Amino acid sequence: MKQFLNKTALVTGASGGIGAEFARGLAKAGCHLVLTARREERLRALKKDLERTWGVQVDIVQSDLSTLEGVSHLINSLDQKNHAIDILINNAGFGYEGDFVLQNDDRLNEMIGLNITALTFLTKHFGRVMAEKQSGHILLTSSVGGFTPCPRMAVYDATKAYVLILGEALNHELKKHHVTVTTLCPGATRTGFFTASGQTLNALVKMTLMNPEKVARDGLKALAKGKSLVVPGLLNQLTVWGLRLLPRAFMAPVAGTVMN
Numbered sequence: 001m002k003q004f005l006n007k008t009a010l011v012t013g014a015s016g017g018i019g020a021e022f023a024r025g026l027a028k029a030g031c032h033l034v035l036t037a038r039r040e041e042r043l044r045a046l047k048k049d050l051e052r053t054w055g056v057q058v059d060i061v062q063s064d065l066s067t068l069e070g071v072s073h074l075i076n077s078l079d080q081k082n083h084a085i086d087i088l089i090n091n092a093g094f095g096y097e098g099d100f101v102l103q104n105d106d107r108l109n110e111m112i113g114l115n116i117t118a119l120t121f122l123t124k125h126f127g128r129v130m131a132e133k134q135s136g137h138i139l140l141t142s143s144v145g146g147f148t149p150c151p152r153m154a155v156y157d158a159t160k161a162y163v164l165i166l167g168e169a170l171n172h173e174l175k176k177h178h179v180t181v182t183t184l185c186p187g188a189t190r191t192g193f194f195t196a197s198g199q200t201l202n203a204l205v206k207m208t209l210m211n212p213e214k215v216a217r218d219g220l221k222a223l224a225k226g227k228s229l230v231v232p233g234l235l236n237q238l239t240v241w242g243l244r245l246l247p248r249a250f251m252a253p254v255a256g257t258v259m260n
Contacts, residue, residue: 001224005030010085013092015042021216027054036061065118066110088126091141095156115159131177140167144187151256171228180226184219187236
């Protein structure tokens, strides 16, 4: 990942999980960072650690990207500080499990705002800047769930299907501007995702959880190589392969059985 040396990357959702590991991996590669999330105290702790360990410059912007106001605040903050973003890691997102008709409207709106709206407009803003410079890298975090409709995770998986389709289309569209778009589709990963989504994991699922450091590392390697799509982990790759062979009419019933 030598091409990331002395570049500047914006990482969303950087306060923990895969986002924090993206920040660590980029810092190790000599990349300067702008980190954003809602939890400012965690960002400050990560900034201190990365600057001390790797000697890179790290700036933080506390922002709630589930709202358009938060997206505008982030963009305006970077403009005021004259940050030129070479790499965009659009990682922020969360899940929400439950019967669709019973789910909380505000929580659904917040998830759609973060997983879709913020990701779209940040990608559009920085993608345009990169296209003008004829150089740039964008990574979008989708999910294995984006490949299949899943009862009780219907809206979450739909948001990730959106990210998957968007990323693959934009990678083709922006190639003429020398901007690569990589879509990362992790499966179950050892982060705070399941607590936030309200899911309870059984012992078997816990055994299959991937390490967030491995997920981030695979994502960054794919980004450096200009790959359009990356699914970390052999089990997840086999899952996606199997889903592509499964008739669409069976996808939701099978996914629902697995969830149960």
